[in-house]
Amino acid sequence: MIDTFRIGSFAMRYSHFVPRLYNYCRSLGFERERMMPSRAFCSDESQGYPVMLLVQHFGTFPFDHGRVGGKVAINRHGPYAHHGEDLVIIQASHVGYDPDDGRFGVYQRHRTDGCGFGDCCGKLCSVLHWYQDEYAHACRQVQCGRLGGEPAVQIDNQYLDDGRSEGLFLRLDRMVETPLQPLSVLSTSKVFRTSEVLRERLGEGGFREKPAPIGAALSSDLFHFRRVPAEGPEGHDILEAALAPVMPALVTSAHPALDAARFVTQAEFDRTYRSILREPAFRTKNVLFVSGVNIDVSPREGFPFPFTKFVPWAAHASLRDGRSLLLEQEELVETLRRMPGENPDCLSFDDTIERMTAAPEILLPIG
Structure with a gap:
């Protein structure tokens, strides 16, 4: 199963992926002022750059749909549906990559003493x-x-x-x-x-x-x-439970962290796809669900953010007009690459922050 999720030529820079995703949403009839993105990412700081690009291109901060390791919190579907009419859910497990020695599963922590490499995704590696x-x-x-x-x-x-x-x-x-x-x-x-x-x-x-x-x-x-399931504040470790069936394949893999991220993404797409089909709050909405893996390439000297790549796995759309789409990896990648790489609605952070800073202050009535 894991090997069916191909990487190499299917990966694309996030700065290319997000505008293409936005334009694909527009091609499906999604309206800019009604679109509400949602991300199911891990909590690592390396996932911040993808979130910034989502804000820039969709014009709003995405709803938080994720749990550690890139699991989707499907119990948040209902609350999320109240935040927009045209809903775009992006799920991605993530894995670090050191291009200098070809290692997956590591990421350079520039803000630590010694700037050493650490596990990435830390949860998956743990x-x-x-x-x-x-x-x-x-x-x-x-x-x-x-x-x-x-x-x-x-x-x-x-x-x-x-x-x-x-x-x-x-x-x-x-x-x-x-x-x-x-x-x-x-x-x-x-x-x-x-x-x-x-x-x-x-x-x-x-x-x-x-x-x-x-x-x-x-x-x-x-x-x-x-293994006896590990217990924590939130009960048993759901990520460990999800990986358990393929652990023999993972520990014998040449790239265990990459294969773990691939498997979690495959399992999460299947699980979340079925939850979307059954979610009453989505029945009057346009919903696009896209799943893949974020490859966190450690920042080079002089760059503040990682050179993150997105590897699409699959997508599902359920639209108000009755259409339903299911795109497998190759078709999804081809569809995205046919989309324009420029977004005319792209938000300028500098202009937006300057306008908000210069706007009249709003005073709160309670002292």
Whole structure:
């Protein structure tokens, strides 16, 4: 599922995306004075530049529809609908990117001591860390070697205990011959005859006389995770719960944070799309919902904001005239790129702030 969300040539600068989005809304019949944008972004400061561009092009500050990690607060649909007639919801999970070394999941914190790189999205990366540590430990504690000249797998006893409440659990039926009869019992581990699947996958060179860690050969189809949901002030961690089904794929990915952001966006579009269909407050409104990933490219020297790119995933429109549209990634990107890149209604921050500063003061009646 994650791999169907393509990045590369589908990414566009936010300064290109937002005016195209605005003009697409106008092409659907949305009126400028009735449009109310809404953003479901994470709370990081790196998301400020996209918000500024939304303000500039739509002429109003967007409604806050988001929770940490880019989750959509669908319980805010009703209140949001009271703020405008032509509604534009933009959902985006985000991931940092360091172009100097091609790393996803990091962002330079220019306002910290040392200006070091930190996790981005911090929430997504924080959720991943426990699972990544569990996976790294298993890669060391499961070892491949030979016993009596035959390929064998040496497995730490903790991975033979299916009664554990949480941790990484091996799919033993895919790794060793069944029934599970150890060839040798050691003090902290047991040795089993290797399954035919694993022998074919690793080849003869993967089984040396001296056992060695299985490492990256412990692929996502050979294990799953179990974890008691974390509890916080708002209850269980909904982001962790959303990512749980694909955690084996994420911890074995070359770009875990990017793939986590892609998956959250895919899941959020599906979930939010269905909530929009059932929302009574939207029935007399024009609604456009666009979902994607924000790629936060750390600011270069001399620039105050990130070089953020938006990668569209999908869009849904439900219009007052009865039309309903569902655009998949390729069609959505092509549609946006056909739109004019200039917005004649674009707001000037300098002029607007100057006018408001010079306007007569409004006094409050209560002392």
